[in-house]
Amino acid sequence: MRQSRPRWVVAGDLNGFFGLVVDNLSILGFIAAALIGIFGFPAEVVFTRMFPGTALGVLVGNAIYTAMARRLAARSGRDDVTAMPLGLDAPTSIGMALLVLGPAFVAYRQQGMTPDAAAMATWKLGMASLMVMGALKFALSFVGEAVTRAVPRAGLLGSIAGIALVLMGFLPLVEAMRSPVVGFATLGLLLFVLVAKGRLPLRLPGVFAVFLIGTALYYGLGAAGLGAPGFHWPQPAPLRPALPWPSLGFLERLPDTVPYLPLLLPFGLLMVVGGINVSESARAAGDDYRTRDVLLTEAVSTLVAGLCGGVAQTTPYIGQPAYKHMGARSGYTLLTGVFIGVGGMLGVVAGLVQWLPLAVLAPIIVYVAIDITVQAFQATPREHAPAMVLGFLPSVAYMLAIKVGNPAWIAPDRFAQLSTALDGHGLPELAVVATLGNGFIITAMLWTSAVAAMIDRRLARAAAFLAVGAVATLFGVIHSVQPQGALQWPGALDGLQRTIALQFAGAYIVLAALMLLLLPFQRGATISGSKSN
Template structure:
């Protein structure tokens, strides 16, 4: 199963931990130490939670596990790369067309050339033909090779940043929990695709990888990658994962990764991510019972909120992050989108599970899930009202939203309880 850097938390740690530390201290080394310490804390949290992963996988309906994953496939793996495709439409659609014809429609590429390789190569060739002619639609940039040899060395430098990292632990813990949830969902996706991995082992692997990163100066955590069924369809097996890790590892030592990134146009590579996203979406609807299709779709929505949050956040950044510069209605919408987007993968899993249980008339279990969701909401594990998505004690932050969102889930649970009682009374009346 592929493993790599977790993009959302990498961005989140940069903006919510590293940036504030550097702004407050102006000390780059201390900022680095705090980042390392944060990784160690996240790694420890993940080690603890990894032992509960299998249990969670067994009790959560597939609509929750796969629906939230499919939401990521739709919003983050398919839609965002689609924007990159159409920034350079000739390059992007050439590559995407090859992917659709070969991998999606199951046709052979001429000469039995691997289809994914062909898509990237064709798109790249078009890029370097059109680029110098200024026909791409975006500025053309030639890659520059700058090799250097840097061996990773273990360090206890994280200890120097541990004290300064303590205030940021409420921010770090949700990032760790989200990758644990993602790891559970990815393992379930692999299982229904025919590869029944031990969930605890997968989660422990990502936890240990995160700890090792912290010990070697890393400030970005690891996570199992979404898209296992798609990798299988493209012919990827254990050797693919091993060689990828080897290639990236050596590239980090020698410094050629940045050259490869600059060499390959994003528009030529993005169609691969689109295909992976489509496979994940398809799997969720094919594997889950037909009656759970609404639950699968419902699980998409928090991830869509995160997508909107990303785009609105970019626009807000141009305004210096000042909500007061937005019209009141738009500022209010942004706040709601932010709350819905925080903890998106866990929220999606819970929403999908709740709806699936209601569809199956398992109201007691649905009520239990709603109360768990309410508890997580109350402390900001999901639906955090803080801009950086951190945990909190709601009575200390001077914001009524945690109470309102928590109450909403409790009211929903109370409604289901009333319906359950009324149905029971109705059945008893008919029996008499």
């Protein structure tokens, strides 16, 4: 029966609203907990500068997706059209906090800035980073499918899976286990609800119920004197409305994004790939949204957020069919956008986030890491699994570089000594670790893509990926020899830095040449999914 005016809200929209709101709150909570708790970032800047613009991006994107769903419902005469869910992207938002904003704040402090000045500089850097990613997503919205054809799925998903397992999985797990009773119990309940598909004796969405239980456990144990050392009751500031006005302040720190481009560009590219995938997923569920419209919406909402002070990019979530099964239609995205957007401006979201302990928030990030890694293996050809595993290793190198570069672990003068000392067994070990870690996402994409091409016996294609790796190495896009991973000019390098750059670039060139030399011998060799004669 034709229904030209679909209802704004149906019962299923409330289920979708709770699920989508919890997803966004958990990511905002982790950003705040990581910046404030791990890096000592001033809370005032996080809650009154970063959050309002970030939340505005969620409001804009969900409003557009709501309008798209209502237009599709009116055009098709169907009353079961479900809007595309939009929110903050978990991997890149967490990556921004742990790999860009936090380290940048520390670097600004080391330059002699006061905490407040360093925080403001970091905020503007976050805005500039979001504008860079948004601009990339906007441009790729028109050619996104061509990009995905150039890079194999193993290369795209394997690189993000490495981040997920090593950085999103391990580092938040450590934070959760600093309050082991609460952290482990929360993680276990999340796995029970989300992985084992168990049911809790509460008539609430599973993740929301786990958050309530974990938070109650944290404060209950703390009040009884049984909490982990350092427990304290939060002292949230009073609600302070902060409107996300457009600002060109990001231009001041736009040059500072250059060292982070090896992170930011893959972050933006992966969201385009994700947008294409979720569009296909929604189409398979019966809602035929135009892929370009889905991609343009996430690009526009990211640009609006960055222009207005946001620091985390938005993306359409992959769970559109799941929300459809909940009975959600177009109202849940509008409700979520209004709650997060207006709540972020009025300080309500900041108030909620301050009461969510890191020991409760970190486990959901661990689960997301597990889910991303599993999906990466499930969505790629089985024979490409070894290539994906190889792609995890640059993330390990980056994590080690983060830890051993921490002055609390190794004194700076000792670190510098170990990074330059030659022992007759090749390049200095710490220098190799740092060089492997710099540009680790693109490194993982190239390694995985090259090995996947080898597995498919497409050796010329493998050589092409390796040649790109050689050029990228010389200019510091990957394997930068600069301490902060900055881009470099090959002719300006000297000494050990020049040696390392040439050795790493030479490694790619030699392997690429070997692939080309082996081409004539591949007739009749095994190709993926088939056997040789």
